[in-house]
Amino acid sequence: MVRTLAVVAGASGGIGRAVCERLERDGSISEVIRLARPAFDLSDEASVARAAAALPTGELRLVVNAAGLLHDDTGGPEKSLRHLDPAFLARTFAVNTIGPALLMKHFLPRLPRQGRAVFACLSARVGSIGDNRLGGWYGYRASKAALNQLVRTAAIELARTHPEALCVALHPGTVATRLSAPFARADQALLSPDEAATHLLAVVQELGPDDSGGFFDWRGAPVPW
């Protein structure tokens, strides 16, 4: 039997942990590798490269990037232009955009050239430019929109060497985690992290090579760019 591997970046987060637990329960992958701070930091390329170099023997069939930043103790989503803070914007882009690009740089070449493999990045519907009717959340929206462009561009490059592999952006729904907690409204139905993980892995399972480079929500429906 061939040993198969899945990598989950941001494995300490609400959705990341649930994805790991579900993959381990499913048993369809031999080993789930959990990447999380402090050893793995998306704002430190050396730590991303080290994680790729340390992959155990086996075929890397799934990479899920479940790391992301909406708020921390130094800032949060901006309601207005006057709230823009260059340092917080830079941190948001470092985690939501540049970090995932580094993950693509170091992990996409590790996918097997034959057979199905999926690199899925958790994006967010608010990163959709076509769907932006409310405004606000400048940094988060822009960092996820830029992430979507990176996913699309990497998918085109990946297809040249890995015809059956996919690189996609996924919207997990509104999920009850640390990230959403300060913004959840009382009248809003939230998905639990386990529900979100179940849906996301089902979507990943359903997608085919023609879907590579796309942006899909937790029901599998395409999200406008």
Ligand SMILES: NC(=O)c1ccc[n+]([C@@H]2O[C@H](COP(=O)([O-])OP(=O)(O)OC[C@H]3O[C@@H](n4cnc5c(N)ncnc54)[C@H](OP(=O)(O)O)[C@@H]3O)[C@@H](O)[C@H]2O)c1
């Ligand atoms: N929850 C939602 O409603 C929702 C909606 C749309 C999209 N999303 C997206 O879904 C993804 C997962 O979000 P979540 O709700 O599970 O949030 P979460 O519980 O806050 O988890 C975020 C994860 O990102 C990690 N992280 C942050 N900065 C990092 C860095 N520099 N290097 C490595 N890891 C870092 C965190 O690590 P630490 O534990 O070390 O902080 C944590 O594991 C994010 O990309 C988010 O944008 C979530």
